[in-house]
Amino acid sequence: MRLLVFCEADADFRTVSALVDRVLQEEGPVWVRDLMPSHPESIRAWVGDGQGRSFFDLHNIAAYRRYLPNVRFMPGHFDGKPGAAGAQMARNAFTIARAVARDEEKKRDPPAGVAAVFVVWDMDDQGEGRRHGLAQARDEASRWARFRIVLGCPDAAREAWVLAGFEAETDEERARLDEVRRELGFCPCQEAHRLRAKEEHVARSPKLVVRRLTGDDFEREARCSTDAPLARLRGRGVGSGLHAFLQEVKERVVPLWGGSPSRT
Numbered sequence: 001m002r003l004l005v006f007c008e009a010d011a012d013f014r015t016v017s018a019l020v021d022r023v024l025q026e027e028g029p030v031w032v033r034d035l036m037p038s039h040p041e042s043i044r045a046w047v048g049d050g051q052g053r054s055f056f057d058l059h060n061i062a063a064y065r066r067y068l069p070n071v072r073f074m075p076g077h078f079d080g081k082p083g084a085a086g087a088q089m090a091r092n093a094f095t096i097a098r099a100v101a102r103d104e105e106k107k108r109d110p111p112a113g114v115a116a117v118f119v120v121w122d123m124d125d126q127g128e129g130r131r132h133g134l135a136q137a138r139d140e141a142s143r144w145a146r147f148r149i150v151l152g153c154p155d156a157a158r159e160a161w162v163l164a165g166f167e168a169e170t171d172e173e174r175a176r177l178d179e180v181r182r183e184l185g186f187c188p189c190q191e192a193h194r195l196r197a198k199e200e201h202v203a204r205s206p207k208l209v210v211r212r213l214t215g216d217d218f219e220r221e222a223r224c225s226t227d228a229p230l231a232r233l234r235g236r237g238v239g240s241g242l243h244a245f246l247q248e249v250k251e252r253v254v255p256l257w258g259g260s261p262s263r264t
Helices: 010-027 029-037 058-067 089-106 127-141 158-164 171-184 206-214 216-225 230-236 242-257
Strands: 002-007 116-120 146-153
Touching: 002 010, 002 089, 002 216, 010 029, 010 158, 010 216, 010 230, 010 242, 058 089, 089 116, 089 127, 089 206, 116 242, 127 146, 146 242, 158 206, 158 216, 158 230, 158 242, 171 206, 206 216, 230 242
Parallel strands: 002 116, 116 146
Antiparallel strands: none
């Protein structure tokens, strides 16, 4: 199966792709679970943007149209109502995805397009409006799309999803966590959605808290997504949108693999 991700940065893609793989490995059909640890490429492939990225950058939607033929962005209302925050952006993203899917089909025999499209966008301080806007665009696209659509709404930012998976492993990490908990007045891993500061140098910045707890270690941060039990991620991720994302992957994407093996 070929999967396509729209997000904002490499770090976002790494987190999203790791989480999708986790759900496939632990909640997919038995044959998928058997193959994922050793041959994930036989189960899923990520469609790159043709510009060297493994994902499509939400900040560059207009630029992708330049090398995709016959792509037109359609402005206007959604079911007669104005689009909320991000609705037009997501509409354009799904239009790009349709064009990419057609190109992918032409490259392969038998034809194999894009099975699922993920749009993952930090909510920042506009959670309600952005979630509504993404939903408007998905509802519209679902009428014509041949691919499944999954929305990821990290609230307030991707780092909240990382923190949901963090569990102190050493005395040094436990000391860091205790210090941060005392400063904040709550556990940042249990309630990461409360970290809403945009300025990266202040105590309630999710980016700063991740750096402090992981020692600014890239590999340690990655393990919060790749190694943490799904039950922990779901339980701690209700307020940050992680629980909803994992559930959408399970309900919308996992069924694509059906019951018997098929070629990616």
